[in-house]
Amino acid sequence: MVLINGNSCLVCNRSSDIFIALKESEVEKIDCNRVSLRYKPGEVIFKQGAPVNFFACVTSGLVKLYIEHQNNHNLIIGLTRPVNYIFDPGSFFDNHHHLTAVACEETTTCLIDAKLMKELIRTNSDFAGEFIKKISLQSVRLFDRISGYTQKHVYGRVADTLLYLYPGIYGENPFNLTLTRQDLADMSGMTKESVIRVMKKFKDDEIIRLEGNNLEILDQEKLEIISKKG
Amino acid sequence: MVLINGNSCLVCNRSSDIFIALKESEVEKIDCNRVSLRYKPGEVIFKQGAPVNFFACVTSGLVKLYIEHQNNHNLIIGLTRPVNYIFDPGSFFDNHHHLTAVACEETTTCLIDAKLMKELIRTNSDFAGEFIKKISLQSVRLFDRISGYTQKHVYGRVADTLLYLYPGIYGENPFNLTLTRQDLADMSGMTKESVIRVMKKFKDDEIIRLEGNNLEILDQEKLEIISKKG
């Protein structure tokens, strides 16, 4: 990873939306206590179990957040696209990460000293409110996704994952899939072989078009039906 | 449900621990804006999809929180024992419940006007901080449980559930199981038939003692091994 501290937070058009709750003097404080870094695909931003030293704000690229499991079977609980802070609930709970964050593409993040963020939360209740909203949003999304893990069959789960990818993560429709098949499996709670088989079925049924890593959702409506039916 | 408004919050020994962040005048405000109700087993406290009108604090009994699913297959994401607020992230996100809360035993709750709570969060940043901590704690617990849903086999999942019940939910060891087999299934992401079969195996292996709804954990250590191994 490479240090690339650029513009001040005050003029950065990549600043997070939770900053609206901050006064200019507070943003300046953040500017003085941040580091901007560049990560290559596969590089770890923070690791489950490690103490929380900073808050990371993704300013470009794509980051996967997952729970590590013994036998290489991780569970990806979400992806973070710019511009967004990575909200690991462990930051507030026991000061240890409960998630691992890894760059999936060439990614840049701003790291901000955790003590400063916590102080701002303690002193600025509007900012605290924004934080509560963000954490809640993440929980709600998690609810939506996990209810599928146990209840739905593989087709429904892959459909869920594809609908999460577009339009949520990749904004355009054919898009270049920067996640591996294993990542898709870890997002859906299944094996990569099953992902491949389901995707092949979707391709045969002309629900998607897939060539290598170029993926196009052809029939979003049908995907939604499959997602609902399980 | 029956109205049973009792003592003032100021002298109630059942007040939630997040109240430590409140000034006396703020607690008094809450006291004026609350209702205490009694629920019978099976009664709904709030329902997924409904607007958030109040915050519920469980003062006695046991409450299950679940995500509703089409075909009667719910997913219980947690249980709430007194004295604790029920933290539905929807309260902060879009003002609609994303969970259903149902009493499992004879249960009493204090309902507090949502507007007041939100105002206190907005004006008292210590209180907001306590809220963030609570929501985070809930998320972390959820992480621990959901990672098991997709990765573990039925034995590991039931072991998880039993270890969550004791000592977390039922404080004493033999205990009277007030949850149904279906509830255990909904907590473990499986069918009630499978729960019964697994529990029978545990019984045969003398890991638990089970007579009707009287359950004793005989070998907690072995349960932990099964939980880890999956």
Next chain:
DNA sequence: CGCGAGCTTGACGTTGTTCAACTAGAGTGG
């Protein structure tokens, strides 16, 4: 050119669901 990582495919076996039948106990009404 050869190596390795990621992807794909097929055969096979296990796990856990489904379905159906049966039991036990609690509540109800004659």
Next chain:
DNA sequence: CCACTCTAGTTGAACAACGTCAAGCTCGCG
């Protein structure tokens, strides 16, 4: 006080879904 109904729990058999394993493929890179 006894039939009745209803719900929760239990058991067994059959089947399908999905994971496992093993082999082969593709493509980028040294």
